[in-house]
Amino acid sequence: MAGYSLDLDDDQRQVRDWVHGFAAGVIRPVAAEWDEREETPWPVIEEAARIGLYSLDFIADVFADPTGLSTPILMEEMAWGDAGISLAIFGTTLAVTGILRTGTPDQVAEWLPRCFVADDGRPAVAAFATSEADAGSDVSSLRTRAVYDEPTGDWVLDGTKAFVTNGGIAGVHVIVAAVDPALRSRGQASFVVPPGTPGLVQGQRFRKMGIRASHTAEVVLSGCRVPARCLLGGKERLDERLAQAREGGSAGRSQAALATFEASRPAVGAGALGIARAAYEYALDYAGRRRQFGRAIVENQAIAFKLADMRALVDASRLLVWRASWMSKNARPFEAGEGSMSKLFASEAAVRVTDEAISILGGYGYIRDHPVERWHRDAKIYTIFEGTSEIQRLVIARAISGLRIS
Numbered sequence: 492m493a494g495y496s497l498d499l500d501d502d503q504r505q506v507r508d509w510v511h512g513f514a515a516g517v518i519r520p521v522a523a524e525w526d527e528r529e530e531t532p533w534p535v536i537e538e539a540a541r542i543g544l545y546s547l548d549f550i551a552d553v554f555a556d557p558t559g560l561s562t563p564i565l566m567e568e569m570a571w572g573d574a575g576i577s578l579a580i581f582g583t584t585l586a587v588t589g590i591l592r593t594g595t596p597d598q599v600a601e602w603l604p605r606c607f608v609a610d611d612g613r614p615a616v617a618a619f620a621t622s623e624a625d626a627g628s629d630v631s632s633l634r635t636r637a638v639y640d641e642p643t644g645d646w647v648l649d650g651t652k653a654f655v656t657n658g659g660i661a662g663v664h665v666i667v668a669a670v671d672p673a674l675r676s677r678g679q680a681s682f683v684v685p686p687g688t689p690g691l692v693q694g695q696r697f698r699k700m701g702i703r704a705s706h707t708a709e710v711v712l713s714g715c716r717v718p719a720r721c722l723l724g725g726k727e728r729l730d731e732r733l734a735q736a737r738e739g740g741s742a743g744r745s746q747a748a749l750a751t752f753e754a755s756r757p758a759v760g761a762g763a764l765g766i767a768r769a770a771y772e773y774a775l776d777y778a779g780r781r782r783q784f785g786r787a788i789v790e791n792q793a794i795a796f797k798l799a800d801m802r803a804l805v806d807a808s809r810l811l812v813w814r815a816s817w818m819s820k821n822a823r824p825f826e827a828g829e830g831s832m833s834k835l836f837a838s839e840a841a842v843r844v845t846d847e848a849i850s851i852l853g854g855y856g857y858i859r860d861h862p863v864e865r866w867h868r869d870a871k872i873y874t875i876f877e878g879t880s881e882i883q884r885l886v887i888a889r890a891i892s893g894l895r896i897s
């Protein structure tokens with residue numbers, strides 16, 4: 492087990508400084524433009540790929556840090572640059588994590604490289620689709636079906652996924668579908684849909700309040716046929732799992748699934764932290780320069796105290812995110828829902844800090860000449876995706892009480 496220090500080591504500092512340079516020099520200057528365009532910023536993704544920042548090798552290095560801290564450091568710096576562009580680039584890691592969590596070593600070797608690079612050598616993005624129109628927080632009630640075609644050994648997927656980051660523009664799509672709907676979440680499995688597979692198309696593309704450089708769309712699956720090797724974990728493992736669930740020996744497994752979701756949440760919290768830090772820094776600088784009544788507005792306690800609270804929220808978010816990232820990497824159980832706690836706290840802190848930043852800029856905070864209104868719009872999604880704040884509170888409440896709070 493690796494301990495961690497609040498003094499970053501050389502590798503972690505190198506990751507932070509390199510990514511920060513990219514966020515400051517490449518992402519920030521074009522963030523407002525891509526927010527207005529509401530399009531995937533392919534030139535930025537291509538530049539990130541060209542320098543090796545968007546690559547399987549780099550992500551593998553970051554994930555390999557035994558303290559677990561390099562992942563939140565990466566996500567904080569990227570979102571500090573711009574949360575929408577950050578998600579456009581690293582939304583792929585949702586699918587990567589899904590494949591790593593459930594795939595066999597052969598499947599990991601086959602599909603991970605294809606999440607990043609298309610067959611023609613150009614950068615590609617990947618998507619991970621669980622949510623449906625009627626199954627958001629309640630992921631146990633998925634309607635998308637996966638049916639085994641005995642004669643060919645293929646799986647046939649049918650259904651519509653809602654709100655998919657990179658949905659339809661991704662090369663690799665990872666789709667969570669019900670194999671045995673009666674078993675609810677215990678009857679589900681994940682499938683890789685390879686690039687260009689017939690029967691998978693993009694449906695409605697959603698226009699959003701924030702993170703507008705990130706593409707969000709429905710994914711429609713109609714008779715989408717994938718070969719046996721696309722069932723993550725393989726059929727033997729699935730059959731065993733289904734048999735166990737049918738016999739009722741399932742409680743442990745559904746707890747394990749919950750724990751897995753918990754593990755990815757600190758990285759989402761780190762994104763929220765990056766936005767909050769950006770807004771705090773911007774507001775602090777502005778408050779020192781903006782003069783009213785003959786002095787800088789920061790000299791008013793009302794403004795200085797806001798900044799003090801903002802800084803405390805930013806630092807507390809980072810400490811919770813780092814703790815949860817370290818616990819997750821070192822297989823420490825989240826006995827008090829620490830993964831959810833980090834995402835809950837950091838996302839709500841980001842909403843509050845960006846709101847206060849707007850107040851500190853006054854009327855200038857509300858207009859698009861300054862980035863704080865965009866950061867406020869971007870921050871809100873962090874309280875919604877990967878489980879809403881209400882669901883995070885449920886996870887924490889259940890963990891600390893041991894009761895089935897509903």
Ligand SMILES: Cc1cc2nc3c(=O)[nH]c(=O)nc-3n(C[C@H](O)[C@H](O)[C@H](O)COP(=O)(O)OP(=O)(O)OC[C@H]3O[C@@H](n4cnc5c(N)ncnc54)[C@H](O)[C@@H]3O)c2cc1C
Nearest residue numbers: 619620621622627628654655656707875876877878879881
């Ligand atoms: C921009 C964006 C990108 C996304 N990307 C992806 C993606 O890549 N892949 C993917 O699979 N999904 C993605 N999602 C979906 C996202 O995870 C869901 O929107 C989220 O989980 C909430 O589900 P819902 O929208 O159906 O809300 P609902 O589940 O309908 O919730 C509505 C409200 O009811 C509350 N609520 C629900 N159940 C309970 C309960 N038991 N107790 C208390 N309160 C409750 C919620 O907290 C919320 O306030 C994305 C969504 C957005 C907006």
